[in-house]
Amino acid sequence: MYDQHIILDFEMNPVLKKYAEVRKHLHREIIEIGATKVSPDGRVLDTFSCFVKPKFSSDVAEHITKLTGIKTTDIYNAVSFSEAIQSFSKWIGHGKTRIYSWSNSDLIQLKSECAFKQVPFPTNMSRWMDFQIIYPRIMEIKQYKRLMSLREAAEWYGISFDQKGAHRALYDAKITTELVIPVLTGEYVSQRECLKKVIHRDEKEKQETRLSLSDLCSGFFSQFISNETLEPEYVR
Numbered sequence: 349m350y351d352q353h354i355i356l357d358f359e360m361n362p363v364l365k366k367y368a369e370v371r372k373h374l375h376r377e378i379i380e381i382g383a384t385k386v387s388p389d390g391r392v393l394d395t396f397s398c399f400v401k402p403k404f405s406s407d408v409a410e411h412i413t414k415l416t417g418i419k420t421t422d423i424y425n426a427v428s429f430s431e432a433i434q435s436f437s438k439w440i441g442h443g444k445t446r447i448y449s450w451s452n453s454d455l456i457q458l459k460s461e462c463a464f465k466q467v468p469f470p471t472n473m474s475r476w477m478d479f480q481i482i483y484p485r486i487m488e489i490k491q492y493k494r495l496m497s498l499r500e501a502a503e504w505y506g507i508s509f510d511q512k513g514a515h516r517a518l519y520d521a522k523i524t525t526e527l528v529i530p531v532l533t534g535e536y537v538s539q540r541e542c543l544k545k546v547i548h549r550d551e552k553e554k555q556e557t558r559l560s561l562s563d564l565c566s567g568f569f570s571q572f573i574s575n576e577t578l579e580p581e582y583v584r
Contacts, residue, residue, distance in 0.1 A: 351443030352393070354473075355528055356383035357520040358454045359416050361423075363404040370404050374464045377402040378457060379423050380416070381436055382517025384525045390533040392525065396439045397518040399426035403465070416515045430467045433458075437470035445472050450498045450524050452478040483527055487540050498523055505539070 359380035363371050378400050385394040399422050407420045427435070449455060455476050462469045483489075484496055489504070498520060502509040507526050514520065530536040 350388060350446045353386040353446050353448060353528065353532065354383055354440055355386065355448045355521050355525045356381065356454065357449065357517045357524065358457060359418060359515065359517045360457060361402050361405055361412050362409050367404045374460055376457060377404060378429060378461060379408065380418060380517040381432060382519070382521040384521050386525060386529065386532065388532065390529040395518060396436060398432055398435065399423050400429055400432040401426040403429065429461060429465055433467055433470065437472060440472050442472065445475065447473050447476045448479045448524065448528055449476065450520065451480045479524060479528060486531060486536060488544065501527055
């Protein structure tokens with residue numbers, strides 16, 4: 349159905365509080381774009397990575413630097429948002445394209461920032477999939493009552509996850525790609541069935557362990573229980 353698949357991730361920086369009017373419409377700005385380009389048969393064709401210079405903050409917030417490792421010096425000579433989006437759209441190219449991101453926050457941010465900064469939303473980025481919602485459904489993961497984090501999904505599937513590399517745009521895009529590719533190739537079906545067996549086995553072992561402990565405990569405490577009636581002072 350699609351000529352190519354683009355898996356992307358954005359890193360963002362908060363708009364400074366002094367821009368009160370701006371913050372009514374835009375709370376954050378994209379400061380890094382990372383993406384992979386994948387063929388219909390699941391081959392990684394290319395990658396894209398660039399820093400973006402924010403308009404409403406001169407520095408990267410301290411907590412963003414701690415989270416991502418992105419420093420103010422990284423964005424000091426970066427391209428503008430408009431230039432970055434044009435370059436990214438050009439890299440995506442023509443052909444029927446589906447965009448994937450882990451959560452819909454990237455799409456919401458791109459739409460908001462394009463609208464506020466009067467940058468045309470790229471026409472080749474119109475088909476999006478929130479893979480954070482779709483992936484657990486495809487893999488029939490039922491034990492999570494909340495949204496899975498990218499790290500949880502990676503570890504669940506057996507993908508090595510480097511915490512030091514996490515929260516950088518291209519790294520997170522690559523990890524998401526490792527989850528998307530088996531879905532494109534159909535490999536996920538056998539992997540899903542295998543994982544379901546492992547989960548069922550683990551749950552059975554836990555249940556057996558709980559029963560064994562219960563039996564042991566009941567046996568242990570029974571030696572202290574007398575058939576005689578308790579003395580009144582011990583009755584509650």
